[in-house]
Amino acid sequence: MGKIISIVNQKGGVGKTTTAVNLASAVGLEGKKVLLVDADPQGNTTSGYGINKKKVAVSSYELLIGKSTAENVAVKTDFENVDVVPSSIDLAAAEVDLIEIERREARLKMALASARERYDYIFIDCPPSLGLITINALDASDTVLVPIQCEYFALEGLSQLMATVRQVKRLYNPTLEIEGIVLTMYDGRLNLTQQVVGEIKKYFSDKLYKTVIPRAVRISEAPSYGMPIQYYDKRSKGSAAYNDLAKEFLKKNRRI
Numbered sequence: 001m002g003k004i005i006s007i008v009n010q011k012g013g014v015g016k017t018t019t020a021v022n023l024a025s026a027v028g029l030e031g032k033k034v035l036l037v038d039a040d041p042q043g044n045t046t047s048g049y050g051i052n053k054k055k056v057a058v059s060s061y062e063l064l065i066g067k068s069t070a071e072n073v074a075v076k077t078d079f080e081n082v083d084v085v086p087s088s089i090d091l092a093a094a095e096v097d098l099i100e101i102e103r104r105e106a107r108l109k110m111a112l113a114s115a116r117e118r119y120d121y122i123f124i125d126c127p128p129s130l131g132l133i134t135i136n137a138l139d140a141s142d143t144v145l146v147p148i149q150c151e152y153f154a155l156e157g158l159s160q161l162m163a164t165v166r167q168v169k170r171l172y173n174p175t176l177e178i179e180g181i182v183l184t185m186y187d188g189r190l191n192l193t194q195q196v197v198g199e200i201k202k203y204f205s206d207k208l209y210k211t212v213i214p215r216a217v218r219i220s221e222a223p224s225y226g227m228p229i230q231y232y233d234k235r236s237k238g239s240a241a242y243n244d245l246a247k248e249f250l251k252k253n254r255r256i
Contacts, residue, residue, distance in 0.1 A: 012128035015184030020125035025228030026246030028081035032120040038087035050226025059088035063111040070115035109140035143179035186212040
């Protein structure tokens with residue numbers, strides 16, 4: 001049965017979607033069957049895989065409101081072993097539409113249940129907020145992966161996110177665990193980076209991935225070409241970093 005991992009950070013601009021796009025691609029290249037669910041109304045994961053958001057007929061919105069299943073929404077991509085459930089502008093209305101739906105926090109869980117049989121890993125790219133869409137993702141997930149930019153305010157956001165994870169675990173999903181924390185936009189030359197890393201290690205040393213994602217121009221360029229970094233520039237340091245992260249992720253999951 002496939003494992004579901006939410007990629008979450010309520011702070012924008014921390015490399016959340018970049019990690020979703022490139023980690024899914026790297027895991028696919030390792031021979032695992034991957035479904036990447038774009039649950040962010042901005043739809044950057046969708047366009048990061050070369051899918052035109054404006055031409056999406058059915059999307060993660062239909063999953064959330066119970067009008068479709070993952071099998072009917074998933075798009076086969078040009079990239080090895082990765083299918084995508086795209087986002088569309090309709091998803092922006094989901095928070096309001098869900099309010100009157102019974103068991104509104106569990107809609108995504110129900111929609112993805114059958115997909116577990118078809119995929120090794122299902123990654124959910126969450127919106128940069130802790131609203132109903134993110135709660136749906138957390139309720140549907142086995143674990144949470146948290147990308148963190150190496151800056152001071154990231155630590156404040158992390159404590160807020162952990163409080164939300166604990167609340168979802170208490171109210172809806174008692175088996176939810178932290179998959180790990182990934183440091184993004186890493187620049188080891190900066191003192192601030194070392195301070196932030198030190199603080200995170202103090203509280204989450206057992207959850208912190210050894211692989212760090214560097215600041216890299218090629219990573220930033222890849223989405224505009226509708227490609228994960230491994231296909232845009234497989235020799236870049238960004239590609240190497242995400243490939244290393246995928247190997248570390250898979251090794252950790254083999255142990256479990």
